[in-house]
Amino acid sequence: MAACLAASVAVTISSSAARADTAGDAAQAQQQADAITAKIASLQPQVDQAMAAYETALDAVGQSVGTSVAASRVYQALQAQATAATMSQNAHIVALYESGSVTLYAAVLTTGNPNSVPPLPMLSGVVARDAATAAAANRVAAAAKRTADTAEYQISTTLTDAAEVDDHLSQLQNLLAQQQALLDRASAKAKQLKELQSAQAALAATLATISQAGNDAAASASPTAIPPRYDALYHAASLTCPGLSWTVLAAIGQVETHHGQGTMVSSAGALGPMQFMPATFARYAVDGDGDGKADIMNPADSIYTAAHYLCANGAGTGDQGLYTAIWHYNHADWYVQLVLSLASKMS
Numbered sequence: 001m002a003a004c005l006a007a008s009v010a011v012t013i014s015s016s017a018a019r020a021d022t023a024g025d026a027a028q029a030q031q032q033a034d035a036i037t038a039k040i041a042s043l044q045p046q047v048d049q050a051m052a053a054y055e056t057a058l059d060a061v062g063q064s065v066g067t068s069v070a071a072s073r074v075y076q077a078l079q080a081q082a083t084a085a086t087m088s089q090n091a092h093i094v095a096l097y098e099s100g101s102v103t104l105y106a107a108v109l110t111t112g113n114p115n116s117v118p119p120l121p122m123l124s125g126v127v128a129r130d131a132a133t134a135a136a137a138n139r140v141a142a143a144a145k146r147t148a149d150t151a152e153y154q155i156s157t158t159l160t161d162a163a164e165v166d167d168h169l170s171q172l173q174n175l176l177a178q179q180q181a182l183l184d185r186a187s188a189k190a191k192q193l194k195e196l197q198s199a200q201a202a203l204a205a206t207l208a209t210i211s212q213a214g215n216d217a218a219a220s221a222s223p224t225a226i227p228p229r230y231d232a233l234y235h236a237a238s239l240t241c242p243g244l245s246w247t248v249l250a251a252i253g254q255v256e257t258h259h260g261q262g263t264m265v266s267s268a269g270a271l272g273p274m275q276f277m278p279a280t281f282a283r284y285a286v287d288g289d290g291d292g293k294a295d296i297m298n299p300a301d302s303i304y305t306a307a308h309y310l311c312a313n314g315a316g317t318g319d320q321g322l323y324t325a326i327w328h329y330n331h332a333d334w335y336v337q338l339v340l341s342l343a344s345k346m347s
Helices: 002-099 101-111 123-158 162-184 194-220 228-238 246-257 278-284 299-312 319-329 333-346
Strands: none
Touching (some): 002 194, 162 333, 246 299, 246 333, 278 299, 299 319, 319 333
């Protein structure tokens, strides 16, 4: 009987100790979760600031391209109207000469006798009205040209420096990595608590926002007019890599330097129309114009080298290969999305 009582007491004590251990583990897990949540919360203002900077930089890329396209189209339309007005003025003058009216008008001026020739109805009015219309149309077109030039300048100072977008993205990713590392170090029990599960969900939502920001910037971008020389080079260079579309080269050319119309030297040290780092260019260099040398600043050499570089990294082997190749060009998903979006719209 005494033995049974002792055993019963031992079991009771053991059960109580187990419950105490479980309660202690739960309390420890809660303390850890609270501490991790506090550290994550302390990083959040920096995450929000980095996210805002990243989205602003991406918006600048998409909007500057779109703004340039819109401004260019407005200018082209107004210039066409101005040209039409000038042609109308010239046509009326020619018609007057052909009808002999100008000769008659000159006779009036010579003889001083307006009754000696038939009347010339509205001659001066037609010419004056044509001139005024053409002058006004040209003034409006000139103003639109200044707006388009401003948009082009914005592209040269915004689009050509993709390194700025990458810097903001890198800062954001570093902060998110710190938050993820805190979550990874939590104990299994702490990870089961609502606080850390909410923090993990918030982190996943931020990553999704980053991806969506890249999609939005890509969707807002539009192709711009390609100078004839560059257009010919994009087409010719693409043929050196079977399966590579010329539009991919053109899209990269637009993003990097706006087809050679932007800055040829980036803040990261990339050079030329297709923005190569010198060491990368030296490794993949192609003499595109056949002059016996490969010059990083030369459009032909730069574009042919871009085709070679993309091909060496998988372009022409399918969609996944193309994505990988463009990613090697600039290690950022937003960049790949932007290039693919522009290339699709060009085709």
